[in-house]
Amino acid sequence: MGLREFVIRRLVQLVFTFWAFFTILFVLFRMVPGDPTxxxxxxxxxxxxxxxxxxxxxxxQPLHIQYINYIEQLLTGDxxxxxxxxxxxxxxxxxxxxxxxxxxxxALVIAYLxxxxxxxxxxxxxxxxxxxxxxxxxxxxxxxPEFWVGIVLLSVFVFWxxxxxxxxxxxxxGDLGGGFVQRYGSLDFLRHLFLPALxxxxxxxxTPTLLMRSxxxxxxxxxxxxIKKAEGLPERTVLYKHAARNSVLPLVTVMAIATxxxxxxxxxxxxxxxxxxxxxxxxxxxxxxxxxxAMAAFFxxxxxxxxxxxVADLAYVYLDPRVEYE
Amino acid sequence: MSRGTQSRxxxxxxAGVAGAAGVTVALAGCADDDGADGPDGADELGDQLPExxxxxxxxxxxxxxxxxxxxxxxxxxxxxxxxxxxELEFGAHVDKAVVQQDFDASLLGWGGTPxxxxxxxxxxxxxxxxxxxxxxxxxxxYENPEYDELAELQVTQPDEDERQQTVYEAQEIIARDQPxxxxxxxxxxxxxxxxxxxxxxxxxxxxxxxxxxxxxVTPLDGDTVTMGYPSEIISLNPMQDLATPDRQFVRLxxxxxxxxxxxxxxxxxxxxxxxxxxxxxETYTVEIRDDMTFHDGEDxxxxxxxxxxxxxxxxxxxxxxxxxxxxxxxxxxEITFHLDEPFAPFTANVLGQVYLFPEHIWGDVEPEDLxxxxxxxxxxxxxxxxxxxxxxxxxxxRAFEDHFETPNTERxxxxxxxxxxxxxxDLEAGQIDxxxxxxxxxxxxxxxxxxxxxxxxFEAIGYAKIAYNMRREPYDDxxxxxxLSYSVPKEEYVDFIRDGMGTVTDxxxxxxNEFWHNxxxxxxxxxxxxxxxxxxxxxxxxxxxxMLHYGADQ
Numbered sequence: 001m002g003l004r005e006f007v008i009r010r011l012v013q014l015v016f017t018f019w020a021f022f023t024i025l026f027v028l029f030r031m032v033p034g035d036p037t038x039x040x041x042x043x044x045x046x047x048x049x050x051x052x053x054x055x056x057x058x059x060x061q062p063l064h065i066q067y068i069n070y071i072e073q074l075l076t077g078d079x080x081x082x083x084x085x086x087x088x089x090x091x092x093x094x095x096x097x098x099x100x101x102x103x104x105x106x107a108l109v110i111a112y113l114x115x116x117x118x119x120x121x122x123x124x125x126x127x128x129x130x131x132x133x134x135x136x137x138x139x140x141x142x143x144x145p146e147f148w149v150g151i152v153l154l155s156v157f158v159f160w161x162x163x164x165x166x167x168x169x170x171x172x173x174g175d176l177g178g179g180f181v182q183r184y185g186s187l188d189f190l191r192h193l194f195l196p197a198l199x200x201x202x203x204x205x206x207t208p209t210l211l212m213r214s215x216x217x218x219x220x221x222x223x224x225x226x227i228k229k230a231e232g233l234p235e236r237t238v239l240y241k242h243a244a245r246n247s248v249l250p251l252v253t254v255m256a257i258a259t260x261x262x263x264x265x266x267x268x269x270x271x272x273x274x275x276x277x278x279x280x281x282x283x284x285x286x287x288x289x290x291x292x293x294a295m296a297a298f299f300x301x302x303x304x305x306x307x308x309x310x311v312a313d314l315a316y317v318y319l320d321p322r323v324e325y326e
Numbered sequence: 327m328s329r330g331t332q333s334r335x336x337x338x339x340x341a342g343v344a345g346a347a348g349v350t351v352a353l354a355g356c357a358d359d360d361g362a363d364g365p366d367g368a369d370e371l372g373d374q375l376p377e378x379x380x381x382x383x384x385x386x387x388x389x390x391x392x393x394x395x396x397x398x399x400x401x402x403x404x405x406x407x408x409x410x411x412x413e414l415e416f417g418a419h420v421d422k423a424v425v426q427q428d429f430d431a432s433l434l435g436w437g438g439t440p441x442x443x444x445x446x447x448x449x450x451x452x453x454x455x456x457x458x459x460x461x462x463x464x465x466x467x468y469e470n471p472e473y474d475e476l477a478e479l480q481v482t483q484p485d486e487d488e489r490q491q492t493v494y495e496a497q498e499i500i501a502r503d504q505p506x507x508x509x510x511x512x513x514x515x516x517x518x519x520x521x522x523x524x525x526x527x528x529x530x531x532x533x534x535x536x537x538x539x540x541x542x543v544t545p546l547d548g549d550t551v552t553m554g555y556p557s558e559i560i561s562l563n564p565m566q567d568l569a570t571p572d573r574q575f576v577r578l579x580x581x582x583x584x585x586x587x588x589x590x591x592x593x594x595x596x597x598x599x600x601x602x603x604x605x606x607x608e609t610y611t612v613e614i615r616d617d618m619t620f621h622d623g624e625d626x627x628x629x630x631x632x633x634x635x636x637x638x639x640x641x642x643x644x645x646x647x648x649x650x651x652x653x654x655x656x657x658x659x660e661i662t663f664h665l666d667e668p669f670a671p672f673t674a675n676v677l678g679q680v681y682l683f684p685e686h687i688w689g690d691v692e693p694e695d696l697x698x699x700x701x702x703x704x705x706x707x708x709x710x711x712x713x714x715x716x717x718x719x720x721x722x723x724r725a726f727e728d729h730f731e732t733p734n735t736e737r738x739x740x741x742x743x744x745x746x747x748x749x750x751x752d753l754e755a756g757q758i759d760x761x762x763x764x765x766x767x768x769x770x771x772x773x774x775x776x777x778x779x780x781x782x783x784f785e786a787i788g789y790a791k792i793a794y795n796m797r798r799e800p801y802d803d804x805x806x807x808x809x810l811s812y813s814v815p816k817e818e819y820v821d822f823i824r825d826g827m828g829t830v831t832d833x834x835x836x837x838x839n840e841f842w843h844n845x846x847x848x849x850x851x852x853x854x855x856x857x858x859x860x861x862x863x864x865x866x867x868x869x870x871x872x873m874l875h876y877g878a879d880q
Contacts, residue, residue: 034417043569047461166755176716271744276718
């Protein structure tokens with residue numbers, strides 16, 4: 001099978017996956033008890049106001065009609081309006097999605113840079129004290145709950161040393177809004193980013209480290225490594241150019257999936273550091289029965305996972321000629 | 327935190343055993359008491375009573391009430407009921423109990439916002455037979471013609487003493503009938519940084535979230551006060567469905583003719599003086615102040631006020647609020663409201679709740695677009711003016727210097743937090759100055775030990791309550807409801823679970839609402855023997871396993 005046919009077939013599968021994903025989401029959210037008026041009922045909304053609002057939102061229609069209306073709306077590229085905020089869903093989601101990408105992206109990059117390097121070295125120096133110590137450190141990081149890591153970092157760097165702010169994305173009282181650079185480019189932002197990103201990095205670190213180490217061990221047993229060594233190449237060249245490179249392959253898949261999952265944000269990190277990202281917004285929209293926002297948020301996150309998988313498949317073939325399209 | 331509550335709960339259990347052994351705190355009765363030492367009840371038994379479907383909040387939704395619910399369920403089992411405890415998140419709970427009305431007993435709270443200090447909401451809305459429908463506030467489905475008459479009468483009594491008498495009688499009836507167990511007014515503590523702000527003014531029902539605190543709180547250094555609150559503001563549009571946190575800020579930007587004062591009574595605000603009430607309470611005339619402007623510099627005129635009331639009448643969301651008004655006319659600086667019929671809470675509940683809108687901004691908005699309208703500066707005439715807002719990060723307000731009640735802080739910033747403990751961290755780290763939410767008791771201890779921090783205590787008029795679904799058997803029987811009420815550990819809830827925050831109540835009107843509260847209503851405190859007696863007297867009986875049955879002739 002050629003590349004083109006493979007891509008087309010995967011694209012068709014992709015469309016079907018999206019449709020199924022959407023339909024399941026739609027049904028699941030409507031099955032959750034409560035509706036968007038629940039949160040107002042004890043705050044003064046009367047029974048009449050409630051009925052009127054439900055009708056306004058079309059929630060008094062039969063489910064299949066709501067479904068058809070929603071699909072029609074989606075096909076025009078419109079995620080609709082938030083039931084609670086009464087603003088376009090896209091405006092609500094985009095900002096938080098960007099916040100999440102910046103935070104989780106930073107955490108992932110740090111985790112994978114450190115993880116791959118350490119994992120490779122651990123594999124290379126098999127049996128050394130470095131490897132044994134490294135495994136202990138990695139396992140400790142892996143088994144530490146996110147909230148605990150966050151709280152420890154807060155205690156040390158905020159409450160004890162006072163080096164970093166305790167929460168948020170920027171110092172309060174300044175200009176709000178602004179473009180990408182103004183938002184994410186300032187020193188103040190980096191100060192706010194440091195602790196949550198470090199928390200994420202520590203949590204994500206274990207997977208690439210351990211995976212890299214074990215593939216390294218496999219690769220190092222291969223004959224070509226012996227040959228390269230016999231050729232008299234410097235150890236460093238063999239390590240980086242031959243062993244490590246060949247070990248990176250399985251990481252591509254793992255990284256793609258991790259990236260997808262990370263884009264949903266981490267509710268825990270976002271809660272501990274009051275980071276206004278996707279994770280908390282998903283929780284809020286589900287709790288408030290704000291279906292359009294919840295659907296869009298899950299859709300976005302699911303899409304990243306689905307697409308990253310697709311990309312990983314393609315990248316695999318490119319990186320390793322032994323893998324074939326089938 | 328969960329460890330803290332857990333140990334308190336164990337303590338409560340131990341206290342319960344001690345209580346049954348005749349020491350001090352009676353809580354859960356003792357284990358071997360299956361009704362044998364209590365009243366005998368019916369000799370010949372019918373069917374066993376159906377299991378109670380008892381809906382309570384999850385520990386995450388409300389840890390205090392979750393714990394209370396669990397202990398109450400154990401007590402109910404103690405007197406012979408079977409209990410099916412169902413823990414739900416807030417939205418699902420409201421849906422099941424208030425909208426679907428599919429429950430036997432439901433433990434929820436009813437908030438005590440300032441406009442509810444007038445007894446109208448607690449007397450009529452919550453207990454009149456006209457509000458038993460889907461989503462209505464009479465969740466138990468309580469229908470009592472004798473009570474309805476009183477609830478309707480108090481509305482028409484402009485004389486406060488006469489109205490007080492009626493409200494007193496109404497409280498007696500519902501205390502006797504127990505459509506709900508009225509448990510406790512959940513006052514609390516809001517932490518603030520005493521090293522950074524002064525003049526905090528916690529008021530009844532709202533603590534530091536009150537309007538009066540926001541204009542009173544003063545920064546000791548600099549010109550800004552920053553508050554934290556564990557949720558985002560949904561909207562600043564007064565025409566949209568508003569949740570409590572929204573209203574806390576809408577009312578800073580927009581004025582009303584009257585405001586509910588810290589004492590709970592409406593006081594003239596944009597109005598120059600108290601209203602002139604004529605025609606046996608059917609006509610209200612109000613003169614407005616002549617020194618007010620909107621934030622954009624335009625004068626607040628009598629035409630704006632008239633426009634405002636017409637806007638409300640046209641609003642799909644809020645027309646109900648002003649439907650009692652038949653006609654409006656203005657003359658000079660005066661506006662006169664002619665009502666369909668006398669409506670005693672008119673000043674507090676209508677004049678005190680309708681926000682004044684600038685006609686030059688809202689004049690062209692169609693009624694169906696009101697709720698979606700975005701005035702980018704949210705121009706009102708209130709003591710604060712809008713500066714900037716990013717929902718997920720912060721809201722920035724600035725003092726409106728031309729207001730007759732200029733706030734003590736030049737700038738006011740509100741940060742939406744992830745949850746209460748995260749915000750306490752912000753308070754300790756110096757990022758916020760006060761917090762409009764109640765931390766867990768263990769955290770409060772930490773705050774009180776900190777020299778820079780303090781906690782402002784306030785009482786509440788809202789309460790935690792258990793509603794009984796009177797549409798179903800056996801909850802249509804007053805004896806069953808009274809027996810269930812006798813099994814709720816109210817004092818223990820306040821003293822131990824809430825660590826002393828709040829006060830026990832037996833009436834729908836809080837004791838902190840002094841003028842309207844009837845101190846002599848029947849009291850229901852934890853007393854499992856009294857509970858058994860209620861049941862025995864009504865003809866119920868117990869089998870050999872201590873399970874409760876209908877009497878054979880019931």
